[in-house]
Amino acid sequence: MLLNATMFSExxxxxxxxxxxxxxxxxxxxxxxxxITDRDExxxxxxxxxxxxxxxxxxxxxxxxxxxxxxxxxxxHDHGVKVVPRGxxxxxxxxxxxxxxxxxxxxxxxxxxLEINYDDRFIRVEAGVTNLKITAAVADRGFxxxxxxxxxxxxxxxxxxANNSGGAHCLKYGVTxxxxxxxxxxxxxxxxIDLGGNSHDSGGLDLLGVVVGSEGQLGVVTxxxxxxxxxxxxxxxxxxxxxxxxxxxxxxxxxxxAGIIPVxxxxxxxxxxxxxxxxxxxxxxxxxxxxxxxxxxxxxxxxDATLERIISIARANGVQTVRESRSAIETAAIxxxxxxxxxxxxxxxxxxxxxGTVPTGKLSYVLAQIxxxxxxxxxxxxNVFHAGDGNMHPLILYNANDPAEQSKAEAAGNDILKLCxxxxxxxxxxxxxxxxxxxxxxxxxxxxxxxxxxRLREAFDPKSLLNRDKVFPIDC
Amino acid sequence: MLLNATMFSExxxxxxxxxxxxxxxxxxxxxxxxxITDRDExxxxxxxxxxxxxxxxxxxxxxxxxxxxxxxxxxxHDHGVKVVPRGxxxxxxxxxxxxxxxxxxxxxxxxxxLEINYDDRFIRVEAGVTNLKITAAVADRGFxxxxxxxxxxxxxxxxxxANNSGGAHCLKYGVTxxxxxxxxxxxxxxxxIDLGGNSHDSGGLDLLGVVVGSEGQLGVVTxxxxxxxxxxxxxxxxxxxxxxxxxxxxxxxxxxxAGIIPVxxxxxxxxxxxxxxxxxxxxxxxxxxxxxxxxxxxxxxxxDATLERIISIARANGVQTVRESRSAIETAAIxxxxxxxxxxxxxxxxxxxxxGTVPTGKLSYVLAQIxxxxxxxxxxxxNVFHAGDGNMHPLILYNANDPAEQSKAEAAGNDILKLCxxxxxxxxxxxxxxxxxxxxxxxxxxxxxxxxxxRLREAFDPKSLLNRDKVFPIDC
Numbered sequence: 019m020l021l022n023a024t025m026f027s028e029x030x031x032x033x034x035x036x037x038x039x040x041x042x043x044x045x046x047x048x049x050x051x052x053x054i055t056d057r058d059e060x061x062x063x064x065x066x067x068x069x070x071x072x073x074x075x076x077x078x079x080x081x082x083x084x085x086x087x088x089x090x091x092x093x094x095h096d097h098g099v100k101v102v103p104r105g106x107x108x109x110x111x112x113x114x115x116x117x118x119x120x121x122x123x124x125x126x127x128x129x130x131x132l133e134i135n136y137d138d139r140f141i142r143v144e145a146g147v148t149n150l151k152i153t154a155a156v157a158d159r160g161f162x163x164x165x166x167x168x169x170x171x172x173x174x175x176x177x178x179x180a181n182n183s184g185g186a187h188c189l190k191y192g193v194t195x196x197x198x199x200x201x202x203x204x205x206x207x208x209x210x211i212d213l214g215g216n217s218h219d220s221g222g223l224d225l226l227g228v229v230v231g232s233e234g235q236l237g238v239v240t241x242x243x244x245x246x247x248x249x250x251x252x253x254x255x256x257x258x259x260x261x262x263x264x265x266x267x268x269x270x271x272x273x274x275x276a277g278i279i280p281v282x283x284x285x286x287x288x289x290x291x292x293x294x295x296x297x298x299x300x301x302x303x304x305x306x307x308x309x310x311x312x313x314x315x316x317x318x319x320x321x322d323a324t325l326e327r328i329i330s331i332a333r334a335n336g337v338q339t340v341r342e343s344r345s346a347i348e349t350a351a352i353x354x355x356x357x358x359x360x361x362x363x364x365x366x367x368x369x370x371x372x373x374g375t376v377p378t379g380k381l382s383y384v385l386a387q388i389x390x391x392x393x394x395x396x397x398x399x400x401n402v403f404h405a406g407d408g409n410m411h412p413l414i415l416y417n418a419n420d421p422a423e424q425s426k427a428e429a430a431g432n433d434i435l436k437l438c439x440x441x442x443x444x445x446x447x448x449x450x451x452x453x454x455x456x457x458x459x460x461x462x463x464x465x466x467x468x469x470x471x472x473r474l475r476e477a478f479d480p481k482s483l484l485n486r487d488k489v490f491p492i493d494c
Numbered sequence: 495m496l497l498n499a500t501m502f503s504e505x506x507x508x509x510x511x512x513x514x515x516x517x518x519x520x521x522x523x524x525x526x527x528x529x530i531t532d533r534d535e536x537x538x539x540x541x542x543x544x545x546x547x548x549x550x551x552x553x554x555x556x557x558x559x560x561x562x563x564x565x566x567x568x569x570x571h572d573h574g575v576k577v578v579p580r581g582x583x584x585x586x587x588x589x590x591x592x593x594x595x596x597x598x599x600x601x602x603x604x605x606x607x608l609e610i611n612y613d614d615r616f617i618r619v620e621a622g623v624t625n626l627k628i629t630a631a632v633a634d635r636g637f638x639x640x641x642x643x644x645x646x647x648x649x650x651x652x653x654x655x656a657n658n659s660g661g662a663h664c665l666k667y668g669v670t671x672x673x674x675x676x677x678x679x680x681x682x683x684x685x686x687i688d689l690g691g692n693s694h695d696s697g698g699l700d701l702l703g704v705v706v707g708s709e710g711q712l713g714v715v716t717x718x719x720x721x722x723x724x725x726x727x728x729x730x731x732x733x734x735x736x737x738x739x740x741x742x743x744x745x746x747x748x749x750x751x752a753g754i755i756p757v758x759x760x761x762x763x764x765x766x767x768x769x770x771x772x773x774x775x776x777x778x779x780x781x782x783x784x785x786x787x788x789x790x791x792x793x794x795x796x797x798d799a800t801l802e803r804i805i806s807i808a809r810a811n812g813v814q815t816v817r818e819s820r821s822a823i824e825t826a827a828i829x830x831x832x833x834x835x836x837x838x839x840x841x842x843x844x845x846x847x848x849x850g851t852v853p854t855g856k857l858s859y860v861l862a863q864i865x866x867x868x869x870x871x872x873x874x875x876x877n878v879f880h881a882g883d884g885n886m887h888p889l890i891l892y893n894a895n896d897p898a899e900q901s902k903a904e905a906a907g908n909d910i911l912k913l914c915x916x917x918x919x920x921x922x923x924x925x926x927x928x929x930x931x932x933x934x935x936x937x938x939x940x941x942x943x944x945x946x947x948x949r950l951r952e953a954f955d956p957k958s959l960l961n962r963d964k965v966f967p968i969d970c
Contacts, residue, residue: 135855136751137747137750137751137853137854137855138750138751138853138854138855138918139750139751139753160753161753182700192672195700195703196668196672205946209942210942211942211943211946212943213943215918215919215920216853216918221920221921221922221927221931221935221938221939222927222935222938222939222943222944222947222965222966223704223707223708223712223947223950223951224658224671224703224704224706224707224708225704225943225946225947225950227671227700227703227704227706228699228700228701228703228704228950230700230703231699231700232699232700236699247753248752248753248754249753271613274613274614274615275612275613275614275615276724277615277636277637277723277724277725278724316796317795317796317799319793319795319796319799320792320793320795320796320799323793323795323796377611377613377614377692378613378614379611379613379614442614442691442692443691444691444697445697446697451697451698455697459697459698462697462698463697463698466685466686466687467687467688467689467698467701468698470681470687470701470953470954471698471699471701473953473954474699474701474704474950474953474954475699476953477946477949477950477952477953478946478949478950489698490698
């Protein structure tokens with residue numbers, strides 16, 4: 019946020035001058051079609067889903083194997099060339115935006131499914147495999163991979179690991195870090211290292227855990243082993259329409275406080291309901307001020323028992339409408355509406371998508387404050403988010419062609435993220451820090467915290483060549 | 495394993511010579527009763543539950559606050575004094591055994607419950623609070639803390655974090671790392687740092703994750719915030735007696751492969767059944783070759799539905815007896831028998847307790863191999879362990895007064911742990927590496943892995959003063 023001219027450090031002139039020689043070397047390290055140098059073709063890699071900034075990289079390298087990744091990184095390490103790893107480029111925080119003096123290292127050609135083991139419930143894939151393809155590979159045997167970001171059709175497991183991605187169904191099953199068993203990773207100096215394994219624990223220090231969510235700064239993951247889970251017997255989303263945001267917020271807080279863990283609790287305010295319903299015709303209640311989509315799963319008896327407790331909490335908080343999905347088609351429509359929320363919003367306005375977390379007990383308070391903050395800047399907001407784990411996504415609506423409005427939107431976003439930290443939450447839930455929230459890190463962490471994080475980063479990449487200018491304030 | 499004279503590095507003579515001055519300084523840094531220098535009183539801190547080795551430390555320091563821990567560590571850092579952190583000393587791998595030139599830093603005086611928040615489902619305690627006291631603090635409101643090591647009456651949350659402790663009920667709820675939200679920790683140079691928080695995620699690198707399981711080598715945790723969960727409506731353990739170990743092992747593998755997650759799946763072989771039944775009179779079937787204790791929980795309908803699937807798998811694998819607990823008293827007896835297994839075994843023989851993990855699909859194979867290995871050394875073994883997550887605990891029975899038998903037992907243990915690694919598992923499930931398995935780390939990790947782990951350790955404790963001589967081979 020508060021993006022400006024100092025967003026990137028000065029490009030290394032020496033590297034820019036040596037571009038031709040560098041590109042010539044890189045060409046020898048990757049198999050055919052593995053290097054893009056044409057400016058027009060590189061344009062697709064200038065930015066990511068954050069889109070606020072664009073930079074033309076030195077070149078785009080698309081290795082076809084771990085060994086090629088190793089050769090490229092070793093060369094870049096030895097010659098001081100910065101590297102920006104990239105999965106599908108769906109980052110909402112600018113995590114995959116290159117700099118002029120860096121190469122983009124794209125994993126899009128590494129899409130192999132390497133091993134499926136149903137006995138021990140894991141699957142091993144290359145890092146460029148999309149999130150949804152992992153589930154597709156095991157679905158016919160009744161299994162699935164749990165974390166389900168809304169971008170799951172496009173985003174890759176490598177990017178999911180870099181951002182510790184979540185999704186609507188992570189309330190019950192945990193986020194990426196809870197479902198990852200091992201990785202093969204290449205360090206910046208070209209060393210290939212295996213972290214974790216196929217099963218429980220691994221002895222020694224938990225290097226795997228620290229790689230998850232490290233936004234491409236510790237190494238380049240080329241293979242991942244993830245846990246697969248047995249799909250539930252059945253699942254049933256239920257729509258809860260409320261005449262007040264407080265009623266919905268308090269319902270979430272009370273469900274969590276009661277220790278009930280549905281598969282998903284998603285929240286939409288009136289603006290989001292209208293936008294999503296217009297796009298998806300999912301049957302969301304248009305007269306509601308706030309909507310909860312709560313999904314339960316299991317046997318019919320289990321679902322009925324859990325729903326009974328949830329409905330009783332919702333009634334005590336004045337719920338207006340309760341509508342259970344009665345068919346697979348209806349269920350698909352309900353989730354399609356929710357998962358298309360960002361795209362649907364993009365059709366009606368430009369928006370900044372925030373990604374902060376707050377304790378669920380503070381949801382109602384924070385929602386009211388967000389409305390106040392955005393109103394103060396003369397803007398509008400739509401709220402659609404993973405309420406069960408307090409992971410908020412206020413979408414601040416503005417006109418991107420009006421620089422004054424853009425500044426206001428960014429300032430409002432800053433205020434909202436600071437609010438999240440103030441109530442005991444944090445700057446990011448699942449989108450990462452990237453470029454977007456880098457300069458707010460000082461608000462979440464003190465000097466001691468940041469110093470220790472930088473020391474840990476140096477233990478992996480002493481020259482800080484991997485995804486420099488992201489996550490940590492430039493002068494950190 | 496293969497413990498010998500080079501188990502510890504040479505004590506630092508200079509430190510031994512300066513003992514009096516060091517102790518004099520330390521006395522000024524902690525409140526009254528915070529320093530033990532009397533040799534007889536120090537004897538209680540010479541070893542831990544591993545008991546294979548004893549060393550008299552320089553002194554024992556028992557700080558009463560985070561600030562006192564900070565002052566002590568800063569002094570030791572500045573003067574090059576090694577520090578061995580200690581919770582309750584229940585380590586089964588020698589993790590808390592001191593060296594002659596180190597001080598023991600015990601957390602036993604830091605036992606405060608600092609905050610309980612039911613809305614956001616967490617509790618914050620000092621590091622010396624025992625595992626069971628955490629649950630006791632929230633039980634009247636129907637909550638509990640999930641990881642339940644058998645030593646939970648004595649072991650502390652600080653030790654649990656250092657070892658990423660598990661327990662019988664971790665199959666469903668995860669181990670320590672899955673239930674820890676944040677810590678306050680003191681680095682070796684005295685810096686106080688807060689990692690994680692009260693809720694989901696935290697931005698930046700996951701320092702908290704790497705601290706869990708780091709066996710006291712990255713810092714001294716003084717406070718912990720852990721998630722509390724709502725206790726299930728009801729729970730029911732069921733005993734499954736098999737006439738063959740294969741039948742029991744395959745039942746476990748098939749339950750896991752089917753994606754069924756009971757709360758616990760515990761395994762006992764004939765030797766363990768006899769030992770535990772003699773001690774606890776829990777009603778274990780004495781005619782069985784192998785026993786599974788499988789616990790399900792939830793509403794009656796849920797338990798019945800899950801049990802039906804489990805019983806059908808067990809029947810297909812030739813189960814002889816199936817007996818459900820019919821009362822709270824019976825349930826308590828069943829669990830008391832299991833949780834007293836190590837103690838009960840200690841009454842009939844000396845034993846070495848192994849702690850390796852294997853993929854559940856390999857359980858039957860590994861159990862048969864363990865029998866072969868131990869037989870080859872002319873010894874006996876009892877197996878009692880967390881089968882659901884493949885965390886094995888072979889207890890090798892031997893006579894500790896016979897040095898030849900001790901060597902054989904250690905050699906058999908080595909063979910068993912190597913077997914675990916060979917089938918795709920690992921050296922340690924929940925007891926840590928400590929002194930015991932330090933020299934086997936090379937078997938699990940290659941040079942590259944160990945180098946990266948050492949770099950990460952240096953990023954926290956550059957002088958390697960914290961719990962030196964543990965976890966990593968001495969010449970690492």
